[in-house]
Amino acid sequence: MPARSAARRLVTAPGGRRSKWLVLGVWLILALALGSLAGKLGDVEETGANAFLPRGAESARVNTELEKFRGEDEIIPAVAVYSRDGARTTAADAAKARADRAEFAAHAAEGERTTGPAPAKDGKALMLVVPLATGGDTDITDTLKELRTVAAAHAPPGLDVEVGGPAGSLTDNVEVFDDLDATLMLATGAVVAVLLLLTYRSPLLWLLPLLSVGFASVLTQATTYVLAKYASLPVDPQSSGILMVLVFGVGTDYALLLIARYREELHVTEDRHEAMRTALRRSGPAILASAGTITVGLACLALADINSSRSLGLVGAVGVACAFLAMITVLPALLVATGRWVFWPFVPRHGTAPRESRTVWARVGALIARRPRWSWLMTVAATAVLALSATGITLGLTEEEKFQDKPESVVAQEKIAAHFPSGSTDPATVVVRTDARGEVTAAAKAVPGVQSVRPDDRTDDGKLTSLAVTLRHAPDSEAAKDTVERLRDKVHAVEGSGALVGGTTAEDVDTRRAADRDLRTVIPVVLAVVLLVLIWLLRSLVAPLMLLATVVLSFFGALGGANLLFEHVLGYAGVDRAIPLMGFVFLVALGIDYNIFLMTRVREEVATGRRHARGVLTGLTATGGVITSAGIVLAATFAVFATMPLVTMAQLGVLVGLGVLLDTFLVRTVLVPALALDLGRVLWWPGALARRHDVPDPPALGQSAPGAPGAPPQLGELGGGQAQHRSRART
Numbered sequence: 001m002p003a004r005s006a007a008r009r010l011v012t013a014p015g016g017r018r019s020k021w022l023v024l025g026v027w028l029i030l031a032l033a034l035g036s037l038a039g040k041l042g043d044v045e046e047t048g049a050n051a052f053l054p055r056g057a058e059s060a061r062v063n064t065e066l067e068k069f070r071g072e073d074e075i076i077p078a079v080a081v082y083s084r085d086g087a088r089t090t091a092a093d094a095a096k097a098r099a100d101r102a103e104f105a106a107h108a109a110e111g112e113r114t115t116g117p118a119p120a121k122d123g124k125a126l127m128l129v130v131p132l133a134t135g136g137d138t139d140i141t142d143t144l145k146e147l148r149t150v151a152a153a154h155a156p157p158g159l160d161v162e163v164g165g166p167a168g169s170l171t172d173n174v175e176v177f178d179d180l181d182a183t184l185m186l187a188t189g190a191v192v193a194v195l196l197l198l199t200y201r202s203p204l205l206w207l208l209p210l211l212s213v214g215f216a217s218v219l220t221q222a223t224t225y226v227l228a229k230y231a232s233l234p235v236d237p238q239s240s241g242i243l244m245v246l247v248f249g250v251g252t253d254y255a256l257l258l259i260a261r262y263r264e265e266l267h268v269t270e271d272r273h274e275a276m277r278t279a280l281r282r283s284g285p286a287i288l289a290s291a292g293t294i295t296v297g298l299a300c301l302a303l304a305d306i307n308s309s310r311s312l313g314l315v316g317a318v319g320v321a322c323a324f325l326a327m328i329t330v331l332p333a334l335l336v337a338t339g340r341w342v343f344w345p346f347v348p349r350h351g352t353a354p355r356e357s358r359t360v361w362a363r364v365g366a367l368i369a370r371r372p373r374w375s376w377l378m379t380v381a382a383t384a385v386l387a388l389s390a391t392g393i394t395l396g397l398t399e400e401e402k403f404q405d406k407p408e409s410v411v412a413q414e415k416i417a418a419h420f421p422s423g424s425t426d427p428a429t430v431v432v433r434t435d436a437r438g439e440v441t442a443a444a445k446a447v448p449g450v451q452s453v454r455p456d457d458r459t460d461d462g463k464l465t466s467l468a469v470t471l472r473h474a475p476d477s478e479a480a481k482d483t484v485e486r487l488r489d490k491v492h493a494v495e496g497s498g499a500l501v502g503g504t505t506a507e508d509v510d511t512r513r514a515a516d517r518d519l520r521t522v523i524p525v526v527l528a529v530v531l532l533v534l535i536w537l538l539r540s541l542v543a544p545l546m547l548l549a550t551v552v553l554s555f556f557g558a559l560g561g562a563n564l565l566f567e568h569v570l571g572y573a574g575v576d577r578a579i580p581l582m583g584f585v586f587l588v589a590l591g592i593d594y595n596i597f598l599m600t601r602v603r604e605e606v607a608t609g610r611r612h613a614r615g616v617l618t619g620l621t622a623t624g625g626v627i628t629s630a631g632i633v634l635a636a637t638f639a640v641f642a643t644m645p646l647v648t649m650a651q652l653g654v655l656v657g658l659g660v661l662l663d664t665f666l667v668r669t670v671l672v673p674a675l676a677l678d679l680g681r682v683l684w685w686p687g688a689l690a691r692r693h694d695v696p697d698p699p700a701l702g703q704s705a706p707g708a709p710g711a712p713p714q715l716g717e718l719g720g721g722q723a724q725h726r727s728r729a730r731t
Contacts, residue, residue, distance in 0.1 A: 014332035015276030038221035044228035054514035062502025079165030109133035120419035164412025172407035209255035216326035249637040251323035260626035291324035297589035361624025376674035389560030394574035428503035436497035449483030558659030631664025
């Protein structure tokens with residue numbers, strides 16, 4: 001009992017008269033102490049060759065072997081292509097290419113030389129290949145920019161020059177992520193600020209959630225940095241960018257829920273400190289369950305093979321945990337420290353009734369209560385129609401299709417593919433035992449789709465060597481991937497060779513295979529974990545199964561709806577293979593969030609003696625406004641991704657944003673309440689609430705008792721019933 005009392009005092013400490021200042025002081029010290037660490041997050045981001053590959057994949061093992069040969073420096077080619085929009089190149093064009101070659105030579109890796117200009121067989125293009133070094137003090141993005149500046153200068157009229165190749169592709173991807181964190185932070189902060197202003201219609205209140213999220217962001221970035229540096233937490237530029245959006249969205253959701261409950265308590269409690277302590281006790285379990293579900297759900301991505309998915313899941317789990325900690329400590333302390341006036345001009349006065357009985361949610365509840373079965377059947381049918389569109393999804397994007405606007409590297413690759421052997425600038429790599437090099441070379445040359453095979457003597461240490469295998473087709477084409485599959489079969493069959501096949505095309509093959517495996521592995525684990533959390537929270541089996549089913553249905557509806565937008569509105573050629581898994585984990589974890597907010601309130605109402613139907617409608621009415629606001633904020637924060645230049649991130653933003661809106665306005669508003677009403681007290685089986693008998697609620701002042709048995713609950717009871725419930729709870 002003393003331990004329970006101590007835990008309760010700790011939970012409610014941010015609402016204490018003196019302890020609130022201690023909480024604020026601790027957070028201020030933390031922010032000052034951790035600020036420098038938060039700014040170092042970029043220092044631990046993994047951008048190496050294996051950062052986005054499946055762990056243990058054959059292509060990743062090739063990269064690891066090559067690092068042994070090359071040390072810190074890895075050779076990556078930049079390719080300059082000169083063309084004239086379908087016309088043949090001129091002598092002046094060739095002179096320009098030769099002049100560029102002389103200047104490019106200064107940037108080539110030590111011991112390497114620039115090759116070309118090589119003319120295309122059709123005479124319509126020229127190509128230069130510049131081997132660049134990565135690692136050490138070399139910044140390949142700066143080097144690539146210098147090459148592009150040289151190539152663009154003094155070109156003859158009508159000559160187009162693009163610098164691409166693997167180095168160009170790497171640079172264009174890095175540039176996207178270089179500006180990503182700042183862009184996302186500014187855009188997300190602006191979106192959240194505007195939505196909070198619209199939600200509260202107060203010139204002051206919106207600042208407190210935003211300030212609290214700021215504290216959470218500092219703690220998140222510092223914690224992530226420490227875990228990455230000292231505990232091998234995987235962090236890449238993509239997960240780092242998404243992290244801040246997740247913290248803003250989830251943190252604001254918790255702020256909205258806590259502030260709504262605090263304002264509700266201020267109407268019935270004169271002392272604002274006591275009102276906050278009550279709000280923390282009553283909303284705390286729902287916020288804890290929500291944060292726990294999202295954290296554990298995201299952590300399940302640790303089971304994924306693809307390193308970027310693992311990074312996103314684990315980094316996101318850290319962010320949600322930090323957001324939860326900030327929102328139940330610093331935000332309550334700020335609210336009680338500023339007093340009731342922070343709600344101005346809509347200050348909640350003691351003794352006045354909340355306006356919840358007159359909200360649109362009371363009217364929605366009345367409509368659902370009249371025909372609950374019809375309501376949930378129509379909702380399921382509408383969502384299922386959307387879900388049907390998910391069956392036509394085309395998975396996989398080429399390098400060209402991964403960008404909203406074509407970067408220079410993509411344009412260069414298109415021209416190379418049009419005039420030269422498509423795989424000439426980005427060959428597959430075979431690492432093999434030196435004594436088996438001849439046999440493996442012969443086997444590789446015999447593979448259909450292979451253009452040529454040449455040894456790479458830079459990687460010959462007497463034991464292992466590598467072969468550069470030029471493919472006939474573009475590296476990101478399906479034909480090239482089929483060739484790599486055949487190539488692996490052939491070289492693996494050479495006994496004792498230890499042959500491994502890597503390179504860009506092989507990486508695509510391995511990623512596709514791992515993405516399929518991750519879907520089969522991670523999704524069942526996420527569902528099982530979420531189900532266990534719901535069973536613990538609701539003390540029931542039927543309700544958690546129902547809630548989980550609605551969220552899964554919502555995911556497929558969102559996936560189908562997003563696919564329609566991708567195909568017919570946004571014009572995307574397909575869906576990135578990582579999207580279904582990341583979207584599922586995010587939407588199940590975040591979607592169950594609102595069901596937790598709703599059903600914990602319903603259970604609280606039913607547990608205090610209300611009829612089951614009245615408890616469902618009171619829960620819907622009491623949480624409707626805050627959940628709707630939270631859903632809009634979260635959807636808007638993820639919608640920021642839609643403006644990003646990377647199609648993958650835009651697709652994730654559209655899918656999660658659409659799914660959150662479906663959860664907010666359809667699943668939580670109609671489907672879940674209608675199912676809860678139709679199932680009745682069976683919803684709480686096998687818990688104690690399932691065995692109670694409904695008794696009529698006392699009518700509100702000036703109203704008669706409810707009508708005949710089976711009639712829908714009377715909405716006029718909500719105000720008076722709510723007040724009497726408060727009285728019983730305090731007694």
